[in-house]
Amino acid sequence: MGYYIKSVVEIIESNYDNFTDVEKNIADFFIHNNKKQKFSSKDLADKLFVSQASLSRFSQKCGFRGYREFIYQYLEDFVEKEQDVTGNISQVLNTYQELLNKTYSLVDENQIKRIINYLNTVEKVFVCGKGSSGLAANEMELRFMRIGVNIDSITDSDQMKMRSIFHNENSLAIGLSISGNTEEVLYYLFEAHKKNAKTVLITSQNKKAYKNYCDEVILVPSLIHLNHGNVISPQFPISVMVDLIYSYFVKEDKNKKEKLHDDTLRALNIKIEKEENDL
Missing domain, CATH: 1.10.10.10 (Winged helix-like DNA-binding domain superfamily/Winged helix DNA-binding domain)
Incomplete structure (x- = not known):
């Protein structure tokens, strides 16, 4: 490390x-x-x-x-930046490394444990995002669904507005927004909070207003001040954080969750074998 x-x-x-x-x-x-x-x-x-x-x-x-x-x-903690790096490949890879360094600086292990507790105690999880954050939301649904979490992803603006009212104290709403300014995502969390749901925002911005309706604000690195930040996938910082949460979650009752994951793989293989036999 x-x-x-x-x-x-x-x-x-x-x-x-x-x-x-x-x-x-x-x-x-x-x-x-x-x-x-x-x-x-x-x-x-x-x-x-x-x-x-x-x-x-x-x-x-x-x-x-x-x-x-x-x-x-x-x-x-100062680290002098190398000025003699040449080659586009090296620059892009160094930018990814810088993002990982930034994630390491921001990650709060106790906070992740609190999120795991939410996942273990609620009945339903909703994760929403738009654009690249929407892609991260879809991936999060797929990964956590395969280990037994009752989770849905929402990427459509109208769906966010409508489904924001279907919350209660037994649900967890997770919003993904690197900029921290995605109105639909913030509205979704605000309404979910009013329904007594647990609310989590994953963002690169730390604004005081979030505390009014977010139980947890998970900070991820911003791409704004990075060299070559414009060629780095915007969902990468969120994906790294989701990986960390996933890793902690799987670690608890590891055998059971790995079995669920393996069962979904077998289910997919059975479907593929059946289709091949029908040909």
């Missing part, structure tokens, strides 16, 4: 939309900086044309007590 390095850059990115314009200027500096050096609050304030108080407020919004604690952690 030594290849994965925790970094405060992911914390900055997940809180980016909560910053003022001045704080975004500070955030951009730390996100794109690739030189390890000492940053006194006075020197950096002068360099960025901001006040030292702004640096302190920025640090507190990132979850630190102040700038001194923030910069200590930033320098402690």
Whole structure:
């Protein structure tokens, strides 16, 4: 696991939309900086044309007590970015590795355990998303259905609106939205919360408003500040997180769940054999 390095850059990115314009200027500096050096609050304030108080407020919004604690952690976890990488293949693969590093920095094992508890106690699971997040929702349904979870995926906007009312305290609603701005997904979670369902949002943004209707907000890396982020599948960060949840879920009562998975494979093979015999 030594290849994965925790970094405060992911914390900055997940809180980016909560910053003022001045704080975004500070955030951009730390996100794109690739030189390890000492940053006194006075020197950096002068360099960025901001006040030292702004640096302190920025640090507190990132979850630190102040700038001194923030910069200590930033320098402690700092990884200099290689500038001599050549070749499109290397750049794309390095971008995927960077996403994995970011996921490692954001993942909360205790939070995953809480999600597993939801999966084990509710009667019905609904997962919704649009576009690439919709594809991830479909895949999540297929994978968890095969190990015994009563789960449906919803990718149509009208379906999300209509089915949002069919919730109760025995259901779990999971919304997938990398941007955190997909209105239909947020509406679905809001309405499900009103019906006392458990609600989970998987997103790259950490907005205070989510806490009003989401029991859990699972943070995944953003593609915005990545080199070659535009050629990386947008569903990749969500797929990695779903894999982590799936892995934890299968680990509990592993023999039973692996048997269910194998039974679905046998069912598919029986169907294929029957069709071949009919030919």
